[in-house]
Amino acid sequence: MVTSGLEEAPEALRYLSGFGNEATSEALPGALPVGQNNPRICPYGLYAEQLSGTAFTAPRAQNRRSWLYRIRPSVTHEPFHPLNFPAETLTADFSRGVVTPNQLRWRPFAIPEDKVDFVTGLFTICGSGSATCKDGFAIHMYTCSASMGDSCLANADGDFLIVPQLGGLFITTEFGRMHVAPGEICVIQRGMRFSVALPDGRSRGYVLEVFASHFQLPDLGPIGANGLANPRDFQTPTAWFEDRACSYSVVHKLEGQLFSAAQSFSPFNVVAWHGNYAPYKYDLAKYCPVNSVSFDHPDPSIFTVLTAPSALPGTAIADFVVFPPRWTVAQHTFRPPYYHRNVMSEFMGLIRGVYDAKADGFLPGGASLHSCMTPHGPDTKTFEAATAAEAEQIGHLPRDTLAFMFETYYTPRLTPHALGAPNIDRNYYQCWVGLTSHFDPSWTPEKAAAAEAAAAAGSKAAGGSATPAAGGGGG
Numbered sequence: 001m002v003t004s005g006l007e008e009a010p011e012a013l014r015y016l017s018g019f020g021n022e023a024t025s026e027a028l029p030g031a032l033p034v035g036q037n038n039p040r041i042c043p044y045g046l047y048a049e050q051l052s053g054t055a056f057t058a059p060r061a062q063n064r065r066s067w068l069y070r071i072r073p074s075v076t077h078e079p080f081h082p083l084n085f086p087a088e089t090l091t092a093d094f095s096r097g098v099v100t101p102n103q104l105r106w107r108p109f110a111i112p113e114d115k116v117d118f119v120t121g122l123f124t125i126c127g128s129g130s131a132t133c134k135d136g137f138a139i140h141m142y143t144c145s146a147s148m149g150d151s152c153l154a155n156a157d158g159d160f161l162i163v164p165q166l167g168g169l170f171i172t173t174e175f176g177r178m179h180v181a182p183g184e185i186c187v188i189q190r191g192m193r194f195s196v197a198l199p200d201g202r203s204r205g206y207v208l209e210v211f212a213s214h215f216q217l218p219d220l221g222p223i224g225a226n227g228l229a230n231p232r233d234f235q236t237p238t239a240w241f242e243d244r245a246c247s248y249s250v251v252h253k254l255e256g257q258l259f260s261a262a263q264s265f266s267p268f269n270v271v272a273w274h275g276n277y278a279p280y281k282y283d284l285a286k287y288c289p290v291n292s293v294s295f296d297h298p299d300p301s302i303f304t305v306l307t308a309p310s311a312l313p314g315t316a317i318a319d320f321v322v323f324p325p326r327w328t329v330a331q332h333t334f335r336p337p338y339y340h341r342n343v344m345s346e347f348m349g350l351i352r353g354v355y356d357a358k359a360d361g362f363l364p365g366g367a368s369l370h371s372c373m374t375p376h377g378p379d380t381k382t383f384e385a386a387t388a389a390e391a392e393q394i395g396h397l398p399r400d401t402l403a404f405m406f407e408t409y410y411t412p413r414l415t416p417h418a419l420g421a422p423n424i425d426r427n428y429y430q431c432w433v434g435l436t437s438h439f440d441p442s443w444t445p446e447k448a449a450a451a452e453a454a455a456a457a458g459s460k461a462a463g464g465s466a467t468p469a470a471g472g473g474g475g
Ligand SMILES: O=C(O)Cc1cc(O)ccc1O
Pocket: 298, 299, 300, 336, 337, 338, 340, 342, 346, 357, 376, 377, 405
């Protein structure tokens, strides 16, 4: 019998490198059938089972499926029963969700004192569309303090992109095991069974779920063949199995509802697999940002890590965008994000540090949401620092910050749970009330240039370039 390896050191794990590859992985030599998918009898007496992530008939470029060779097939379980789980905290039904044009922000979500695992610690913030029609998305958060033990989850509604913010995740999947630390992300696609253990005892993070397409790398256009998230930096687990008799609970999410079935063995009994439908992780430190090296602030799409496309060209169901540590070198430029209203809705989270647009109030483990056409941009303090004369001299330094955005074409509807959360920041709008008028009808380019020159001379006399301050135009 192979024992449960949930506590194995992260360094001991082996991964396959690359994005979207047709891969093969064997935990025992010769476990994959040679030259065919389903021989009459498989090597080692395994069962062959296909997991389809697209319609059988999807075009080859989009087609996703894997073949799993396992000790017993996944069908070997007792009937599913609905789990008694409060429907309003985890949902895929947004028909009665609430919309608001107001800017929303949440302080960090508290991690429960009592023992709560990844699944019971998941709660939905917002979403749109429908898991039934396989169209749309949901954004969840999780806070947990216990490993899942002998239970696993399979999500029939879509793909999960998981962003741990505090505390790592040790995830056992049917394809193998991965350790995902804060600063890394992982994607676990529709239907894959996985169980989350907590090497750090607790974890908090964000989850983007897409009901339709799968995540892919964005096109690079004129950037060329390299840069942003490079394919080789994505890591897929290698086959790992346990042949363990136990009382196991398989939890299945269908249309946001949870069902549970008992079975007498661990579902992580896949000895070998091959295919192009497999989970993966990615270290955001490997992201190679491309940005303006002269002037102006590019649109944040320049920082796209992964995109889940809709049928509308160039328009995502959801993009995953990261704001990594980087040099900010644009001159005579307002460096923080510009003020704007966007057809896409923007949910943001912070993994660590301070975000370019918010000097205060946007904290690691917190979140913000600016829905379709809701105005937003830098807070007053950030505006003032970024427009001060000294800002021209500072801000070339990289700062240790890691924020991200889930950006979606679908207008999000919020759950009562998210809107009623005790950590919602009811004073968020006040971060902009100090943005007073600087309008000067007597302004001329000559006067402006003279003021700039005087300020530059003053700052030189005062000791040259200032040191960068958090949020001080270094965005
Ligand atoms: O709103 C935000 O902070 C996200 C964002 C960042 C940026 O650099 C430009 C536009 C934008 O929406």
